[in-house]
Amino acid sequence: MDAVALSRRAAAEFVGTALLVAVVVGSGIMAARLSPGDVGLRLLENSTTTAFGLAVIILMVGPVSGAHLNPVVSVADWWLGRRAGTGLTARDLAVYVPAQVAGAIAGSVLANLMFDLAAVDWSGTDRATSRLWLGEVVATAGLVLLIFALARSGRAAVAPAAVGGYIGAAYWFTSSTSFANPAVTVGRAFTDTFAGIAPGSVPGFVGAQLVGLVVGLGALAMLYPRAGVGVEQVVVPQLSEGR
Template sequence: MTGTLPRRAAAEFTGTALLVAAVVGSGIAAARLSPADVGLQLLENAIATALALGALILIFGPVSGAHFNPVVSAVDWWLGRRAGTGLSGRELAGYLPAQVAGAVVGAALANVMFDLPAVAWARTDRTGGHLWLAEVVATAGLVVLVFALARTGRTGAAPAAVGGYIGAAYWFTSSTSFANPAVTIGRAFTDTFAGIAPASVPGFVVAQLAGGLVAIGAIALWFPDAARDAGDVVVPPLSPETVRQ
């Protein structure tokens, strides 16, 4: 990885905050604009999230790689640890708290933008084996996608591919595809359309971590040399000198 860790961690913090602000804010707007149609609300929420995610990858990818997700960062560290690619242990320790803190701030920001209390614990229970299975599937698919793009030299497609995958997974998973422990924690801080009750968070996070393990196995099977390109996930960060040119 290139650039200073504080600079990259700040990008992960801000990118994750804006991602959660997009998820929560679009959910609030959808519920207000289409109060009688939950399906339309979900469509509006999914489209806004997919588009925002693609844009955020374009903004912050050159700085930090645009992980915005502890599972992506952890798998990046795990696969690249022996090859010296991807995140180091120190970098992982900087990324994870930045992502979680950013997610909480992003939820509060969305709440305030819509004239709601900055923090309101969610009351939407999301629990059950079918939802946990959906989170395993959604998270594994996301991680395999970003490593497949890196291994095959197609990271330029990451903004559209990752945004498209998350937008689609809103619909083909019963959990509406949180697929991200930081985002899951952040969404516990908003009692709105996108919220998740704090008591439901641990089950989702465990399922997402399991999805990361499934992804490691799938990557080893389908892309056995993926460790060589771990430093290019989600997109290759640029050195500060290159960014200034």
């Protein structure tokens, strides 16, 4: 996974995750302002924007870093590829995850500033309940299974649309509205808006997402025993250095 310099890949993960959180938070703010009396419509506006935005961001930065944009995806990529010598190395993982978390925070700050809010405004939205944690387990496990099933079956080219579509749908079929991403969860604590999550709720969500990672990897082992073979295609194939 060293075809493109690690510094470039880390920059792509930072920028991509920042844009993703800016899309999630910014569309949530806009939805709240345009549809103040209708929570369902606000969720529809937020989820639709996120689904399309995520697909576009994957297309934008995917050729550089693979567009993981999510520590869960990066950890799974490293875990599945470690024996076959494919996917992320431990050094790559140690760079990807901080870049994703920093990008998520930057994206939340950017969205706040674009809508004339305080750069950092800790969320007061409490999401610390067991039903929401279960929703995060389901959302994260499904995301892991989808991404690595596409890579293993040679269908990584459709990942932007498939991942965007899955996240858009999971907004509606999970009780948690599908954060499914520890970095995004941390970033969303920095905004007291429609998409926010109280800092005290972050550990529970991240813990549930890690459980979802394990469940997703277990499902992969059952359905795709050699899933590690295709991890260099996650989320999408990358360019070679110099291009």
